[in-house]
Amino acid sequence: MTFHKYQGTGNDFVIIDDRAExxxxxxxxxVAFLCNRRFGIGADGLMLLRNRAGYDFEMVYFNADGHPSSMCGNGGRCLVAFAKFLGIITNKAHFVAVDGPHEARVEADGTVRLKMIDVAAAQPAGVxxxxxxxxxxxxxxxxxxxPEEGHTLADFDVYGHGHDIRYDQAYDPAGTNVNFVEVPADPTHPWPVRTYERGVEAETxxxxxxxxxxxxxxxxxGAVSPVQLQAAGGLLEVSFEKHPDGRFTEVWLSGPAVRVFEGNI
Incomplete structure (x- = not known):
């Protein structure tokens, strides 16, 4: 089987051209074996690129634990870059994922912009x-x-706190991903973020x-669109339109999507 390895700000994926299904x-x-970093190829997730009537392609995504998962933003951007590599698209894509249709654009500098779903207003987490x-x-x-607790992201126990929240009763039975954010003194500066991902069960x-x-x-x-986010693996940008009722539309995620290598297994 031929596979391709891609990464988007360090979020890495095994990608397979599975148009023949x-x-x-x-x-x-x-899937879990292929994503295993010691016995397989190693990745945060695996994606299949498949044909889908009415779209340029379909995105089928699995977490590193081997199970199908919800939408992966960096994965979607990497799959768009892969579709361009295969010649399926040029600079624009219209594809479908588990959460519905998506649009994407590949910029001249290689940046991939992915339109996300509309998002409802934020809710209190209850934790x-x-x-x-x-x-x-x-x-x-x-x-x-x-800030009064004296923590910075550099010394924060992302795994410990992330694991506890991911398995908190409030999120039974499916669980949740958990993001820890350091608020910058100037909201126009990049917002530092570290994430514990369910399905990977570790920080990515x-x-x-x-x-x-x-x-x-x-x-x-205090942040105003577009917002820059500093993840451990690099810088990403999110633009959006915020409505008076707290809803968000025209949500776009932008950043690099890099082809690392291909191989056979």
Whole structure:
């Protein structure tokens, strides 16, 4: 089997051209093996590119644990770059994912811009006063670090706190992704973010739907579109239109999507 490896700000993926639909999507153990960093190829997730009538392609996404998952923003951007590499698209894409149709554009400098779903107003997370919840194609809990507690993202226990919130009763049974945010002194500066991802069950270097959720939540704390987000793996940007009722439309996630290598396994 031929595979391709892509990464978007350190969020890395195994991608397979499965337009012939030969990959068994029910073989979760196989997906987990391919994503395993010690025994397989290694990735935060695996994607299949498939044909879909009425669209340029279909995105089929699996978490590193081998199971199908909700939308992955960086994965979607990487799959768009892969479609361009295959010659399926030129600079614009119209594809479908688990959360519905998406548009995307590939800029001259290689930046991939992905239109996300419309997002409902932020909700109190019910876990703490500095916490909110948003669904940006995937569920995201956002925790803003309290400066009075003396924590910075550099010394914060992302795994420990992220694991606890991910499995909190408030999110039974599916769980949630968890983002920790350091509020910059100037809201026009990049917002530092670290993310614990369900399905990977660890911190990842970046999460596209996560930084999207953070950018929208940051709009309640002085941020104005477009918002730059500093993930551990690099810089991403989110633009949006915010409505008086708190809803968000025209949500676009932008950043690099890099082809690393291809191989056979």
């Amino acid at each position: 030969q990959f068994d999507t029910t073989d979760h153990a196989r 703490g006063e500095h916490d909110v919840f948003l669904h940006t194609g995937s569920p995201h809990h956002i925790h803003f670090l309290d 270097l970046s999460c596209g739907t996560g930084v999207t959720a953070v950018a929208l939540a940051a709009s309640m704390r």
